[in-house]
Amino acid sequence: MRQFATIRCTINGRDTETSVDVRASLADMLRGEYRLTSVKKGCEVGECGACNVIIDGECYNSCIYMAIWADGKNIRTVEGLEGPGGELSEIQRLFVEEGAVQCGFCTPGFLMTATAILESAQGGQKYSRDDLRRELSGHLCRCTGYENILRAVEKAVSRTLP
Amino acid sequence: MFDFEAVYEAKSVAHAVELRVRHPEAKILAGGSDILIETRAGKLAGCSVISIFKLDELRGVSMDGDGTLRIGALTSFSHLTRDPLIGRCIKVLGEAAGTAGGPQLRNIGTIGGNVCNGVTSADTASTLMAWDAVMEYAGPRGVRRAPMREHYVKAGVVAIAPDEILTSILIPRDSYERCFGCYIKYAMRGAMDIATLGCSVNVRLSGDLGTVERMRAAYGVAAPVPVRGFSAESVANGQPVSPETINSAAAAALSDVNPRSSWRASRELRLQLAEELTRRAFRESVIRAGGIL
Numbered sequence: 459m460r461q462f463a464t465i466r467c468t469i470n471g472r473d474t475e476t477s478v479d480v481r482a483s484l485a486d487m488l489r490g491e492y493r494l495t496s497v498k499k500g501c502e503v504g505e506c507g508a509c510n511v512i513i514d515g516e517c518y519n520s521c522i523y524m525a526i527w528a529d530g531k532n533i534r535t536v537e538g539l540e541g542p543g544g545e546l547s548e549i550q551r552l553f554v555e556e557g558a559v560q561c562g563f564c565t566p567g568f569l570m571t572a573t574a575i576l577e578s579a580q581g582g583q584k585y586s587r588d589d590l591r592r593e594l595s596g597h598l599c600r601c602t603g604y605e606n607i608l609r610a611v612e613k614a615v616s617r618t619l620p
Numbered sequence: 621m622f623d624f625e626a627v628y629e630a631k632s633v634a635h636a637v638e639l640r641v642r643h644p645e646a647k648i649l650a651g652g653s654d655i656l657i658e659t660r661a662g663k664l665a666g667c668s669v670i671s672i673f674k675l676d677e678l679r680g681v682s683m684d685g686d687g688t689l690r691i692g693a694l695t696s697f698s699h700l701t702r703d704p705l706i707g708r709c710i711k712v713l714g715e716a717a718g719t720a721g722g723p724q725l726r727n728i729g730t731i732g733g734n735v736c737n738g739v740t741s742a743d744t745a746s747t748l749m750a751w752d753a754v755m756e757y758a759g760p761r762g763v764r765r766a767p768m769r770e771h772y773v774k775a776g777v778v779a780i781a782p783d784e785i786l787t788s789i790l791i792p793r794d795s796y797e798r799c800f801g802c803y804i805k806y807a808m809r810g811a812m813d814i815a816t817l818g819c820s821v822n823v824r825l826s827g828d829l830g831t832v833e834r835m836r837a838a839y840g841v842a843a844p845v846p847v848r849g850f851s852a853e854s855v856a857n858g859q860p861v862s863p864e865t866i867n868s869a870a871a872a873a874l875s876d877v878n879p880r881s882s883w884r885a886s887r888e889l890r891l892q893l894a895e896e897l898t899r900r901a902f903r904e905s906v907i908r909a910g911g912i913l
């Protein structure tokens with residue numbers, strides 16, 4: 459027996475409504491229904507962070523988040539970081555500048571964690587290099603560009619300081 | 621897509637209990653960071669689930685009228701770590717929660733799920749055990765409470781009836797007043813790793829800080845389920861605050877644990893860890909309590 463549910467949520471600032479299979483993950487819904495293909499499926503068991511999105515201000519791996527839970531939530535993906543003309547956000551530009559993107563598969567997940575870090579840094583939260591390492595530790599980069607990624611995030615955080 | 625037979629969504633605690641009565645074969649789905657992984661792995665494929673994730677009434681930490689600290693079963697690891705009441709009454713529980721998985725995992729994993737999976741490595745379980753936590757369940761016959769030790773039956777099995785759910789974890793006032801603790805997770809990696817051994821110790825010192833009024837210890841991955849260190853405790857209680865007291869409690873801990881060898885580590889390494897981590901966690905607890913060593 460297939461069961462469906464109506465899910466109303468805000469995705470990248472737009473109010474949306476769709477009907478999903480109750481067995482779907484949020485990653486299934488974002489990729490399948492909304493074509494938000496920045497949301498990657500790396501491991502699908504919560505280990506790699508490639509599917510990471512921001513829900514109501516917190517980072518979640520959308521491969522182990524049920525689509526039905528998204529009802530009423532505010533969801534953000536990398537597609538929502540771009541400016542109105544499709545221009546890259548500062549954190550995306552810093553990833554490019556620092557050579558933090560190789561094959562790019564892990565990049566969207568890292569960018570959303572970096573975005574959450576930056577928003578809390580703008581709110582006054584202080585981060586040491588070790589804090590940043592810890593905050594980024596839920597992501598795997600198979601191209602192992604960790605140092606460059608860390609440097610990009612560190613630079614972005616330092617620019618939030620007055 | 622998850623291979624579920626059916627998904628039921630609870631609208632309230634009473635509704636969750638009703639769904640439990642109607643579908644006794646269905647598993648409770650909280651944050652899903654165990655169930656969804658096991659479903660993907662095929663171990664639970666084809667099962668039915670009752671999702672309680674959206675029951676916000678089970679989230680957060682509060683204080684009952686009698687000073688009992690009440691932790692909602694759905695409180696996530698990261699919310700525990702940030703909660704001011706946890707910071708004031710049982711800071712070590714927030715620290716223990718902060719050692720689980722990575723940042724995204726800590727936003728989804730719940731404390732209720734951590735103790736209902738019956739797993740010995742659960743990072744919050746040893747601390748809850750060491751602070752005499754009380755489990756509160758809701759069922760068709762009303763509310764039931766049980767001490768944490770009765771909650772664990774054997775590896776992977778907890779004493780929750782098929783028609784019940786865990787609603788809160790309680791820390792009685794006598795259990796946290798003037799108590800200071802420390803949790804040490806020994807693991808191969810600094811993140812995204814399961815404990816090789818976990819040790820949680822807490823102390824209450826006498827008013828002059830010279831005597832160990834009460835010491836409590838508990839261990840994860842030292843036995844099939846989290847265990848208390850009663851021998852270590854009895855050696856420490858009432859003794860002067862001193863390195864000798866700490867060393868003899870650490871040695872006594874060896875008779876409290878019975879670890880096994882696994883691909884992660886041998887029994888021998890785990891025994892060494894049980895003694896050494898007791899020493900370090902006890903020492904740190906004394907220092908946090910203001911004691912001088």
Ligand SMILES: Cc1cc2nc3c(=O)[nH]c(=O)nc-3n(C[C@H](O)[C@H](O)[C@H](O)COP(=O)(O)OP(=O)(O)OC[C@H]3O[C@@H](n4cnc5c(N)ncnc54)[C@H](O)[C@@H]3O)c2cc1C
Nearest residue numbers: 650651652653654655720721729730733734736742743786
């Ligand atoms: C990548 C990854 C890393 C991890 N790292 C760690 C780690 O370092 N340390 C650690 O301790 N754990 C770790 N875990 C395991 C898991 O995240 C925790 O055990 C978590 O606390 C489970 O909670 P949940 O709500 O997400 O689980 P769920 O899967 O929803 O539930 C777990 C079990 O408890 C039952 N249950 C849940 N809530 C209730 C309730 N209120 N009443 C009755 N039964 C209930 C469920 O039926 C299920 O059997 C990790 C998991 C993943 C995927």
Ligand code: FES
Nearest residue numbers: 500501502507521
């Ligand atoms: S795909 Fe979700 S964490 Fe790897």
Ligand code: FES
Nearest residue numbers: 562564599600601
């Ligand atoms: S850039 Fe290839 S996985 Fe990170």
